[in-house]
Each structure stands twice: as C-alpha cells, then as structure tokens.
Amino acid sequence: MVGSVPGTAVPEPPDEKGRPDRKGRPDGQRQHAGTGAPPDERARPSGTRSRADLWVPALALVPLGLLAAASWSGRWVRPSADDWCFLPVVRDEGVSGIVGKFYLDDNGRIANGLLVGAYAKFGVAGHQWFALVSGVLMLGILWAVAAAALRRAGLTVPRGTALLIASMVTALFLFVTTNTYKTFYWPAASVSHTLPPVLACAATIPLLRARSRTGRTMASACVALMGLVIGTLSEETTVVVVVVLFAGLLIGHRVLPAHARTYGWAWCAAGIAGTGIGALILLASPGSRTRRERFGARNADLLAPDALIASLRGFGEIMVTVTTTWQYIGAVAAGLLLGLVARRADGGPLRPPPHWPLLAVTGTLALLVSGYLCTVITYPAFGERVATANRLWNDYLLLYIALLVGAGLLLGQAARRLVRHTGPAKAVCAVLCVLVCVGPAVSLMRLDTNMRARAQRWDHQDRWLRERAAAGAEVLPYKAVTVSGMLEPFGRQGRDTWPAGCVADYYRLERVTYSTELP
Numbered sequence: 001m002v003g004s005v006p007g008t009a010v011p012e013p014p015d016e017k018g019r020p021d022r023k024g025r026p027d028g029q030r031q032h033a034g035t036g037a038p039p040d041e042r043a044r045p046s047g048t049r050s051r052a053d054l055w056v057p058a059l060a061l062v063p064l065g066l067l068a069a070a071s072w073s074g075r076w077v078r079p080s081a082d083d084w085c086f087l088p089v090v091r092d093e094g095v096s097g098i099v100g101k102f103y104l105d106d107n108g109r110i111a112n113g114l115l116v117g118a119y120a121k122f123g124v125a126g127h128q129w130f131a132l133v134s135g136v137l138m139l140g141i142l143w144a145v146a147a148a149a150l151r152r153a154g155l156t157v158p159r160g161t162a163l164l165i166a167s168m169v170t171a172l173f174l175f176v177t178t179n180t181y182k183t184f185y186w187p188a189a190s191v192s193h194t195l196p197p198v199l200a201c202a203a204t205i206p207l208l209r210a211r212s213r214t215g216r217t218m219a220s221a222c223v224a225l226m227g228l229v230i231g232t233l234s235e236e237t238t239v240v241v242v243v244v245l246f247a248g249l250l251i252g253h254r255v256l257p258a259h260a261r262t263y264g265w266a267w268c269a270a271g272i273a274g275t276g277i278g279a280l281i282l283l284a285s286p287g288s289r290t291r292r293e294r295f296g297a298r299n300a301d302l303l304a305p306d307a308l309i310a311s312l313r314g315f316g317e318i319m320v321t322v323t324t325t326w327q328y329i330g331a332v333a334a335g336l337l338l339g340l341v342a343r344r345a346d347g348g349p350l351r352p353p354p355h356w357p358l359l360a361v362t363g364t365l366a367l368l369v370s371g372y373l374c375t376v377i378t379y380p381a382f383g384e385r386v387a388t389a390n391r392l393w394n395d396y397l398l399l400y401i402a403l404l405v406g407a408g409l410l411l412g413q414a415a416r417r418l419v420r421h422t423g424p425a426k427a428v429c430a431v432l433c434v435l436v437c438v439g440p441a442v443s444l445m446r447l448d449t450n451m452r453a454r455a456q457r458w459d460h461q462d463r464w465l466r467e468r469a470a471a472g473a474e475v476l477p478y479k480a481v482t483v484s485g486m487l488e489p490f491g492r493q494g495r496d497t498w499p500a501g502c503v504a505d506y507y508r509l510e511r512v513t514y515s516t517e518l519p
Contacts, residue, residue, distance in 0.1 A: 053158045056159065056164055056341065057160030057163070059433055062433065062434050063164075063433070064167050066171050070131065070135065070175065070180075073185075074130065075128050076452045076454070077131065077185050078124060078127065080483075081186070081487040081488070083186075084499045084503050085499055085505075086098060087502075087506055088502065090121050095118065098116055098117045099114055100113075102116075103285050103286070104285070105286070105287050105290060106291065107287050108283070108287040109192075109233060109282060109287075110281070112191055127187055134184075134190055134194070135174070138194075138198045141201055141202045141205075142165075142166035142169055142198065143163055145201050145204055146162040146163075147162040148205050148209050150342070151208070151209075154345050155343065156342065165335075165338060168333075169398075171330075171437060172327065172328060172330055172401055175443070178390045179390050179391070180440075180443065181483060181485075182390070182391045182484065182485075186486065196230055196237035197395055197397075197398040200226065200230055200241050202226065203223040203227070203271065206218055206222045206223075207219040216267075220266055220270040223267055223274065226271075227274025227278060228277055230275055231277065231280075231281065233278075234395060236396075238275055239370050240396050240399060241271065242272055242276070243366050243369050245268045245272045245275075247362050247363075247365070249268045249272075252265050255355045255358065302376060310379060311376040312372065314379065314384065315372045318375070321387075322397070322400060327436040328401065330435075331401045332407055332408035333408060333432035333433050334408060335407060335410075337408075339412015340412045340422045340426050352414070360403075366399070367396060371393075371396045375392075378392050454481055457518060460518060461478070465507045465519075469507045475510055475511055475513060476509055478512035478514070479516065487499070489503050489514075
C-alpha cells in the first residue's frame with residue numbers, strides 16, 4: 001500500500017554478466033546518470049530504510065494529535081439551535097420521522113435527514129460522539145484517497161506519507177477556522193457543510209483503484225450513487241461537485257491519455273447525472289419549496305442584479321479572509337514535502353504533469369465559480385452574514401486546500417531539479433507543518449474550557465427541567481446557555497424566542513419562559 005512503502009528506489013540492473021560498464025565502473029558503483037536524482041537520492045538496496053521512513057510518520061503525529069485532542073473535547077458537546085428541534089422528532093417518530101419532516105416541511109434533504117437521525121436517535125450521547133466518529137471518518141476517507149492517488153501515479157514514498165498528507169488536510173480543514181465549534185462540533189452544520197465535500201472525495205477511490213473493465217464500471221456506478229447522495233444532502237456541495245466534474249469533461253481531451261479519455265468522460269458524466277438527479281429530487285420536494293418561499297430564494301430572487309452583486313461582494317470578502325489566513329501555508333508545505341520525498345519507480349525525481357498550467361488554471365476557476373455560486377444560493381437565507389458564516393465556506397474550502405497541496409507538489413518537483421541537497425527544504429516544510437498546528441491547538445484549549453463550562457451549566461438546568469416536568473409542571477423558566485455564538489431560546493435579552501418551542505417539546509412541557517438565572 002502506497003504510504004506504507006519503504007522509501008527505496010529501484011536499483012539499476014547490472015550490465016551483462018556483471019561486467020564493468022563502458023566507463024570502467026564495476027557493477028554496484030555506477031551512478032544513476034540520466035535520472036536527474038541528486039546524490040542523496042540514489043537508489044538504495046532493497047530492504048533498507050531511509051531516515052524519511054522514521055521522521056515522516058513522526059511528523060504525522062502532530063496533526064493526528066490535534067485531531068485526537070479535538071475529538072476528546074467532543075464529550076462536552078450539548079444540544080443547541082436546530083438540535084433542539086431534531087431531538088423530539090427522532091425520539092417520538094424515529095429516523096423516518098426526521099426524514100419525512102425534512103422532505104415535506106424543512107428543506108427536502110433526504111440524505112441529510114438520514115444522517116441527522118443517525119446521531120439524534122442516541123440523544124445527547126449522539127452529539128458527544130459525533131466529533132470523534134466524523135473526524136475518524138473524514139481522516140480515513142482522505143487517507144484512502146491520498147494512498148490510492150500515490151499508488152495510481154506509481155510513486156515510491158516513505159512510510160506514512162499518505163497519512164501525513166491526509167492528516168494535515170483534515171486538521172487545516174476542520175480547525176483553521178473562525179468558529180471550530182460550528183465546523184466540527186455542531187452536528188447539524190457538519191452534516192450539511194463539513195462532511196459532504198469529504199464524502200464526495202470518497203467517490204474517487206474506486207476510480208483510482210480500478211484496473212479492469214469491471215472495476216471501471218463499478219467506479220462509474222459508485223460516482224453516480226455518491227452523486228445521488230450528495231444531491232440530496234447539501235445544495236452547496238452539489239454545486240461544487242457539478243462544477244468540478246464539468247471542468248473535468250472540458251479538459252479531459254487534453255490531460256488524459258488517449259486510452260483513458262472515453263472512460264474519464266464516462267465517469268464524469270455519471271457523476272454529473274447522479275448529482276443532477278439528486279438535486280432534482282431535492283428541488284422538487286415540498287420542503288425545498290417551502291424553504292425557498294420562506295427565505296425569498298425563488299429563481300427570480302436569486303438572479304436579481306442586487307442579489308448577484310451582493311453575493312459577489314460577500315464572496316470577495318470570504319476570499320480575502322481565506323487567502324490571508326497564513327495557516328493554510330501548511331497545505332503548501334505538505335505538498336512541497338511530498339514533491340521532495342516521492343520518486344518514480346525508476347528511482348528518478350518527479351516531473352510536473354505536461355499540462356500542469358491547464359490543470360492549475362482550471363482548478364482555480366472551478367474554485368472561484370463554485371464558491372461564488374454557493375454564495376449566491378445561500379445569500380437569501382443569510383444576507384450579509386454569508387461573509388462571516390464560516391461553516392458555509394466548507395463546501396468549497398476543501399477544494400481550496402487540495403489546490404494548495406497541488407501547488408506545493410509542483411514547487412517540490414521544481415526544487416528537486418534546482419537544488420542539489422533537499423534536506424534543508426524538507427526541514428523547513430516539517431517546521432511549517434508543526435507551526436500551523438500550534439494556533440489551532442491554542443484555540444482548541446480555550447474552546448474546550450468554554451465547552452466544559454457550558455456543559456456543566458446545561459446539565460444542571462437539564463436535570464432541574466426533567467425533575468420538574470416529571471412532577472407535572474407544564475410551564476418552566478429557561479435560561480439560554482450558549483457557546484461559540486450558537487443560537488439558544490430567548491437570545492438578545494429575550495427578544496428572539498426560537499427555538500423555545502422545540503425546547504418545550506424536548507422536555508414535554510407546554511412552553512418555557514425567559515429567565516436570566518439558572519434554576
């Protein structure tokens with residue numbers, strides 16, 4: 001499995017009968033002329049281990065430790081905002097109840113309802129375990145994608161390289177954000193905006209591993225099925241998937257070899273078809289029509305000049321925020337490190353793809369187009385807040401991070417041709433990978449403290465409400481207990497009542513009233 005392959009190159013075969021070569025060099029002493037590999041990257045005997053086989057896995061422990069610590073803090077998560085409304089439905093009507101509510105009343109997202117029901121049926125425990133389960137799932141998918149891509153490219157890399165790339169991308173995606181709680185810990189937001197782009201990446205694994213006609217057919221079926229799921233899970237990720245696959249159709253005849261073009265086009269077309277069908281199911285649902293009417297998101301409203309200009313302004317602010325967040329340089333460092341340590345099967349250094357300028361331009365345009373379209377469709381519901389509601393960016397933020405890794409890979413390939421000794425460059429990349437994890441680690445420590453304080457207060461009020469409800473009370477006071485800007489009943493000094501009705505349903509009360517103190 002690539003990512004667990006020792007960092008060895010294929011040694012040059014001996015001359016006939018082991019005789020010296022034309023320059024008089026005996027067998028075993030000839031150099032790798034023509035490979036372009038610097039002296040420190042010459043082929044090593046099979047079975048030996050390079051230093052990179054030790055420090056690359058060790059470096060991966062930094063983002064993995066960050067993810068583990070963040071997952072451990074998930075034990076302090078308690079329901080809030082939309083969770084209050086989901087829990088009573090799942091408790092009383094089961095998973096089918098929440099799916100029906102989504103399809104008929106709320107938003108039309110069938111797959112979204114299934115995932116919400118999957119964690120909400122466990123009550124508070126489902127919220128506490130969600131961070132760990134979703135974090136491991138996302139890391140596992142990205143690890144599998146990275147390993148399959150390296151294997152498909154025929155590269156030899158040190159042990160743990162695929163894991164390092166996947167863990168760095170996961171850490172940057174989840175924790176380099178202005179509100180980690182809404183990105184990672186809040187299940188409702190994660191199911192709608194954080195998980196979908198990673199699940200979409202899973203559709204590439206069968207494509208990268210396909211070796212036969214049956215495998216290619218299965219890969220096309222998998223991407224169609226995943227597209228159907230994404231189409232009924234998240235409107236924004238649907239936009240990103242369709243734009244990326246359409247871009248693949250446009251440039252496939254230039255970047256794919258002749259024997260793979262037909263299959264590449266068929267795979268992209270299958271993904272677009274599956275995603276389109278899912279999107280049509282969602283848009284035709286009663287819940288989606290109700291949501292569009294409630295937020296004024298009909299086609300005429302979305303395409304109004306004022307809305308388009310405001311969306312462009314909001315997207316511009318988002319791009320400024322993202323591109324000036326220095327921690328994302330960790331993605332470039334990870335890609336640069338990959339370019340420095342990876343070798344071809346013949347032991348030579350990597351060379352850039354022949355059409356890399358076209359790939360870079362197409363990827364950048366896909367990011368800009370999909371990001372702007374996502375802003376357009378979310379603007380009616382969020383208005384000017386689209387520029388600050390960071391959880392809405394996650395649908396295309398993963399694409400941005402992937403492009404940065406690709407840029408770093410190109411830089412690494414260039415450095416291997418220009419620099420004789422790559423040790424200093426590798427050391428700089430390793431230091432950057434560590435440094436970009438320091439800021440999120442500090443933020444997670446502060447967030448853990450706030451989450452623990454909120455959990456203690458929430459649990460205290462929860463016990464009191466349950467005891468009084470069991471004693472026959474029908475109307476009880478409730479004090480908002482918030483964290484990280486999450487919505488709670490009676491926000492803004494009691495002026496915002498939502499979701500007070502859902503809280504009353506959760507505790508089986510007639511209603512709850514505004515209180516300024518905990519019971």
